[in-house]
Amino acid sequence: MPHSVEAREAEVRLLPPLLKDQAWGVHAQEAFLLFCLALGPSDVHIHWLINGHTLDTPIMEYRRPLGQREVLVSSWLREGPLIKDARYHCVAEASTGNDMSEVDVRLTIGVQLCSSLHRKAVTATELCEDAMSSTCVG
Numbered sequence: 001m002p003h004s005v006e007a008r009e010a011e012v013r014l015l016p017p018l019l020k021d022q023a024w025g026v027h028a029q030e031a032f033l034l035f036c037l038a039l040g041p042s043d044v045h046i047h048w049l050i051n052g053h054t055l056d057t058p059i060m061e062y063r064r065p066l067g068q069r070e071v072l073v074s075s076w077l078r079e080g081p082l083i084k085d086a087r088y089h090c091v092a093e094a095s096t097g098n099d100m101s102e103v104d105v106r107l108t109i110g111v112q113l114c115s116s117l118h119r120k121a122v123t124a125t126e127l128c129e130d131a132m133s134s135t136c137v138g
């Protein structure tokens with residue numbers, strides 16, 4: 001009696017670097033890139049959300065078949081300078097499931113503003129420069 005092995009569909013999974021590991025490169029007043037890599041069946045696709053909404057920005061994507069049942073998809077998002085707090089999601093979806101990565105990018109002014117206020121001679125320009133120069137990730 002022949003032994004049959006059932007072909008298993010590839011599951012969807014994101015690969016490193018995840019979004020939280022990339023955010024160190026996001027700075028106030030500068031454009032930035034975020035990358036998303038997914039491995040899954042041939043129908044896997046990636047979409048991006050910002051603050052829970054689909055992005056209007058065109059998304060770049062590259063697909064590379066790996067064998068007969070899997071594909072590696074890389075997608076990258078280029079955003080303009082960060083002007084307010086934002087939560088980015090990279091979502092990989094396929095018929096076999098989905099996986100998601102997210103990162104919160106926050107503009108912070110508190111630390112710089114406080115340290116600027118404690119200097120003896122503070123100008124309005126210095127306060128603005130300090131407030132606009134810092135980005136942090138949560």
